[in-house]
Amino acid sequence: MAIVNLQNVTYKYPLTDVPVLQNINLQVEEGEFVAVIGPNGAGKSTLCYTLAGFAPHFFKGELTGIVEVAGVESHNSILSEWVLNVGLAFQNPFNQISGAKYTVFEELAFGLENIGIPRDEMIARVEGAMKLTGISDLADRSPYSLSGGQQQRVALASILVMQPRVLVLDEPTSQMDPIGTREVFGVIHSMAESGMTVILVEHKMEWIAQFADRVIALKDGEILMNGDPSEVLTSPLLPSNGFGTSRYTSVARRAQELGLWNEGKLPITLDEAVRGFNSSLTKEEIPDARAK
């Protein structure tokens, strides 16, 4: 039984006629790491809000179909209970800081205070989450005095302490520099390793290729593709529909056009690209390509 189960989900924001999500069918197994890609306006954030219960509980609007997480249906739940199963983190780390707390430690405890976790367990959970996200040394700092990557890790840790069954991440690294991105992906990876179900919206294909078990391509509110990363990320449908591709795939595709790529499949990671070019490019072939 899938932990996340969406059936024929269609969602319209209030005061709009065009549905942002149309007929979404999606099942995610416990412990799976699913990446969602799509051009701007494809409905990625709305999908996150739907999974996390904010559509329709927070935004109102009209939701049809079944949204089910851990056996509970969204329609029959209230938001403050729903968020105990599904944690949500998003782009801007600054706006995810509660503003009600003066230290990182207290910031992490904010959610646990709200849901009434006893103090001893609260401290143990906060310490655990800080360790997992590598922010233990920031415990006494003000959340506002941190760098973007540190703030985003605090935001992730603040959700992790709640111990949700499913973690929904809406472009958590889009405002990060390369160092911040690496820090945040390190945390996401270790959470996935620990067995948490992760649904990640992300543009950085190189990172998706490295970590995701499955990739879903969303376009105009509908699922265009749903499958193995090596299939979805190398599909010729991606460039023609306004999706980005990994730089390794792009280079190999260009090489394929020039007759320099003899492998069957296009690569999605650096290692695959290196292996492919190693076997494709023998020394005699290079002058050939120049001639072309």
Add this chain to the structure above:
Amino acid sequence: MHERLSFFVKRDSPIHRLNPMTKAVMALSLVLIAFLSPWYWTPLALFLFVILPLSLVARVAREYWNFILKVILPTLIILFIMQAFFLPGESRSIFEVFGLEITELSARLAFRNVMRILVMISSFTILLLTTHPSELMSDLSRRGLPGQFAYVVISSLQIIPQMQAKAQTIISAQRSRGLDTQSSFLRRVGGILPLVGPLVFGSLVEVEERAIAIEARGFTSTRPKTFLREIQDTSFDRALRWALIACVILTLILRIWLS
């Protein structure tokens, strides 16, 4: 950038160790006694024999005087002059200018009002200097203050400085694109108007995101809350609170009795 709107000075003193509620009751009682007391000299006596020793015991005298001398004293002087001129008082004139006069009585009343206000500001200043805002709020929410109210108070203290920093960023960005910040007043006001849009709309978007973020952390949960901060509430605290309330009631009785 990292500064916050808080007076709190971290020190180790008997006043710092008091329960936040006790300090709040103390501040409020001092104000009520200063305003209700039937005796003319009460506010001055409170200032000299309660407020000043308190600021020393709390080890915040330097910060306290800094604030009083720089911010409050000028206001109080202006207030005294205005009140002395305009309060009615049929008695011997001490000073006269442009047909306005200060009489002995109006000066006396003005002095008392100024002292009352000094006591009021001082007692709350000492409360804020010795009490961490989130300690005060978590103690109050433990006593039944709605969580939403506590959140609004605490988050404003932190978010307003962040908004000021953002306004500064927008102004710098516009200045680098030729915003006039030095010519005549009217022109400058005209130049500021287009800055208000991005700040206000940007803040509204931020508010929605922040609402989602705290909601994702169970902000509106109906489960009973727990607290990370453990706040002491000793029997001495409780005794002190009752004593202060008794003093206020006594003052009220005396006032009714003597008038």
